[in-house]
Every structure is written in structure tokens, then in C-alpha cells.
């Protein structure tokens with residue numbers, strides 16, 4: 741484990757060096773993925789790293805958990821509350837759509853949720869520009885393969901150190917990095933709406949996705965879900981499509 745962590749920390753340091761920037765920052769949600777990345781970032785750039793808490797109508801417990809992670813890692817931090825910004829923007833958009841009789845109610849929960857992730861992304865890049873830092877993402881192998889992230893939201897980052905680590909690997913790393921147990925044991929959630937959990941929304945579990953990624957046999961129903969999510973999210977792992985040059 742120490743070797744894996746050292747390699748990822750060295751890789752992060754190399755990215756800072758190659759990009760000619762001053763350091764690294766990460767959004768901290770109170771979940772396990774960002775807890776691990778926070779610790780990696782702090783090790784890679786002890787004096788030039790920033791953890792950012794970005795509540796957006798979020799559960800206050802998540803913010804408390806984010807603070808615990810930050811305190812234990814001893815990393816500098818900043819909080820920017822996006823709740824009001826989000827409210828102004830989403831209600832303005834919805835009002836315009838309603839006036840034009842073009843509001844698709846059934847799409848609103850998702851549109852509202854993805855806007856939260858993209859406001860976070862915009863805030864992180866505003867801070868990254870200020871400090872001349874890179875934005876470090878938290879996607880793990882299971883999220884990356886299934887495309888379970890918002891395109892240009894939490895997926896809009898400069899570096900993805902955990903992209904080859906399964907959710908189980910991330911959990912082992914978290915234990916080793918002394919992430920608080922309550923964060924290690926909590927249900928993974930995007931926190932984008934009340935009661936959302938990743939596994940409920942996806943209709944499969946991280947344990948099963950991890951097994952699939954390791955080439956193990958999994959139930960047919962789960963295999964279908966995982967492969968469908970992978971196919972439908974191919975565009976998120978590629979550059980924007982362009983026509984042939986003519």
C-alpha cells in the first residue's frame with residue numbers, strides 16, 4: 741500500500757512540475773473518494789495544496805465530514821457556499837423555460853443536479869487560476885468505466901489519480917491513510933438530491949462493478965447495467981466530436 745501511495749504522490753508531483761504550476765487543489769465532499777485524494781494532494785504538495793468545501797443545498801453532515809477529513813489531513817482549506825448561486829441560476833432557467841412552455845419537468849432533477857456539479861467545477865477552476873494550481877479529480881475506476889459522473893462537472897478536472905483504483909482499492913487506501921471510519925463506512929452518494937445513493941441510482945453495487953472490472957463472473961442483470969452505462973457514457977471519456985476537416 742505504501743508503494744502505491746508513494747507512486748501516486750510522485751505522479752502528482754511530476755504533473756505539477758511538467759505543467760509548471762504551483763500546486764494542487766481538490767473539492768472535498770465528506771465522501772471517501774475525495775478524502776483519499778485530499779490526503780494524496782497534501783502529501784504531494786504539503787505547502788501548496790488546497791481543499792475546497794462547496795456546499796450546494798447539501799446535507800450539513802457531509803460538510804462536517806469534509807471538515808474532519810481536512811483537519812486530519814492538516815491541509816489548507818476554503819469554503820464557498822454555492823446554494824444561493826444555484827438557486828438564482830436554476831430558477832431563472834426554469835422561469836424562462838416555463839414562459840416558453842418548454843420546461844420538461846421529468847428532466848429537472850437531473851438538470852438541477854448536474855448544474856450543482858458544474859458550479860463546483862467552475863468554482864474550482866476560478867480558484868485554480870488564482871493560485872496557479874491544477875484541479876485534481878476523484879473519479880475511481882468504477883465511476884470512470886460506467887461514466888457515473890457529470891460531464892464537465894466532477895468529470896471536468898486536470899488530473900484523475902484514482903482512475904485505475906476500484907472502489908475497494910480506494911477503501912483500502914482510505915484505511916491506510918487514516919481517513920475517519922465513519923467516512924469509510926458511509927454509503928457512497930453524489931449528494932445531488934435528498935436520499936440519493938450511487939448504488940440505488942445505478943441499480944448495481946460497487947462490489948459488483950469492482951468484480952466485473954477484475955474479470956470475475958457477475959449476475960447477468962448487473963452485467964447488462966454496467967455495459968449499458970459504459971456504452972452510453974463513451975462520449976464522456978473522449979474529446980468533443982468534430983467533423984472531418986474539408
Ligand SMILES: Nc1ncnc2c1ncn2[C@@H]1O[C@H](COP(=O)(O)OP(=O)(O)OC[C@H]2O[C@@H]([n+]3cccc(C(=O)O)c3)[C@H](O)[C@@H]2O)[C@@H](O)[C@H]1O
Nearest residue numbers: 850854857887888889890891894929930931932938941975
Ligand atoms: N452520444 C453523445 N455524444 C456526445 N454527447 C452526448 C452524447 N449523449 C449525451 N451527451 C451529452 O452528455 C449529457 C449527459 O451527460 P451528463 O451531463 O454527465 O449527465 P448524465 O450522465 O445524464 O447524468 C450524470 C450522472 O452522474 C451522476 N453523478 C454526477 C455527479 C457526481 C456523481 C457522484 O458519484 O458524486 C454522480 C448523476 O447522479 C447522474 O446519474 C447530455 O446532456 C448531452 O449534452
Ligand SMILES: Nc1ncnc2c1ncn2[C@@H]1O[C@H](COP(=O)(O)OP(=O)(O)OP(=O)(O)O)[C@@H](O)[C@H]1O
Nearest residue numbers: 767768769771772773774793794878894928929930
Ligand atoms: N459539497 C462538496 N464540496 C466540495 N466538493 C464536492 C462536494 N460534493 C461533491 N464534490 C466533488 O465531487 C466529487 C464527486 O463526488 P463523489 O460522490 O463521486 O465522491 P466522494 O463524495 O468523494 O465519495 P463517494 O462516492 O463515496 O460519495 C467529490 O469527490 C468532490 O471532489
Ligand SMILES: [Mg+2]
Nearest residue numbers: 769771929930
Ligand atoms: Mg459523494
